Amino acid sequence: MRPLLVRTRLDLDAGLAAHRAVGARIALVPTMGALHEGHAALLRRAGDEAALVVASIFVNPTQFGPGEDLDRYPRQLAADVDLCARAGADVVFAPEVDAVYPEGPGRGITVDPGAYGRVLEGASRPDHFSGVLTVVAKLSGLVRPDVAVFGEKDYQQLVLVTALARDLCLRLRVVGVPTVRADDGLALSSRNAYLDPAGRRAAAALSRALTAGVQHQRSGAASVHAAAERVLARTPGVDVDYLGVTDPALAPAPESGPARLLVAARVGDTRLIDNTALLLGG
CATH class of the missing domain: 3.30.1300.10 (Pantoate-beta-alanine ligase, C-terminal domain)
Structure with missing residues (x-):
């Protein structure tokens, strides 16, 4: 069955209202699109965790630094929705930038990732995890999931999102899924x-x-x-x-x-x- 594709906050609320009314458990799988079998594994795990699976597809501008690949990052919504259908997603939330950042990217309140957001990946990409955690907090507020599913391939992100949910009392359980690899061992990305x-x-x-x-x-x-x-x-x-x-x-x-x-x-x-x-x- 094809998932419901929604692009605005109002349509998201309308699409989830009946499920929220009966207390259905909701799982969120945040992605930037260009989906592959690694994402499919996340969606399938989300289906094991909840009655309703929401996949977000949003190329988040605030997690890209100057000179990075924001403009050329692959965007293929139709193919992504097809994969979501095969992997069991019920709703695909694919907002425009102004639906997530009404004040504009980088404005308003943001999330400080703390000391562990400034090492390893954070040392190389100084604003990256602030952007990641801010958009995860926003998506959590919009979807109001019980569970969020992330891949272990982005391990530092998984650790920081888990800390975000704990430290900001988001009432959100974060689930990590093992990395999916090609036959030669390369992590799917x-x-x-x-x-x-x-x-x-x-x-x-x-x-x-x-x-x-x-x-x-x-x-x-x-x-x-x-x-x-x-x-x-x-x-x-x-x-x-x-x-x-x-x-x-x-x-x-x-x-x-x-x-x-x-x-x-x-x-x-x-x-x-x-x-x-x-x-x-x-």
């Missing part, structure tokens, strides 16, 4: 479409680096970092932005126990991120 064949082959080094790190996890964080770094260093065409080992909440890595290995790199003019779970000293 809308930005993979930018890669030419040579870049696509080089990009697979990110997942190989993570695998190398996992293979050294019993030896501790320094060994993990060194192993991953070696893989990236010997791959032409991969320009590393950051490579780091943290605890699961983005604090410094422990000597032993659960941790996370995170990487960002440019392949040509395409910037990609990835991460994996670790068990240090295990």
Whole structure:
């Protein structure tokens, strides 16, 4: 069945009114569109969590910095609605910018991501997580979901959105879904479409680096970092932005126990991120 496509706040409220009236559980899957099978996995998980699944499709201008790919980010609403239908979404909310930012992007009250929003991805993209958390807060206010589903591929985002829901008392449970990968290990991403064949082959080094790190996890964080770094260093065409080992909440890595290995790199003019779970000293 085709999902209901709504573009305005009023139409969203009208589309959800009957479900809210009977107390139906609502799940939100926020996206920027250019959907792929990774997004389909999020939508299917949302269907397991709630009676009604809302997918938002909104290229959020406030999470892009100067010189980034806001203007060329893929926009393919018809194809995205088709994928949402196949994956079980009930409503697709695809607002224009003024529906989300009536005062204009970057004006009005915004969300400060805190210290952990200024490391790793936040150090490279200083305003990124303020934009992400602000739009998630806005979408949560508009949809009023019980559950929001995010992918682990954007792990730092997942951690910060979870903190947003907790610290701002949003009455929202945040669910993370494991990264979906291509056969060669590359994490599915809308930005993979930018890669030419040579870049696509080089990009697979990110997942190989993570695998190398996992293979050294019993030896501790320094060994993990060194192993991953070696893989990236010997791959032409991969320009590393950051490579780091943290605890699961983005604090410094422990000597032993659960941790996370995170990487960002440019392949040509395409910037990609990835991460994996670790068990240090295990």
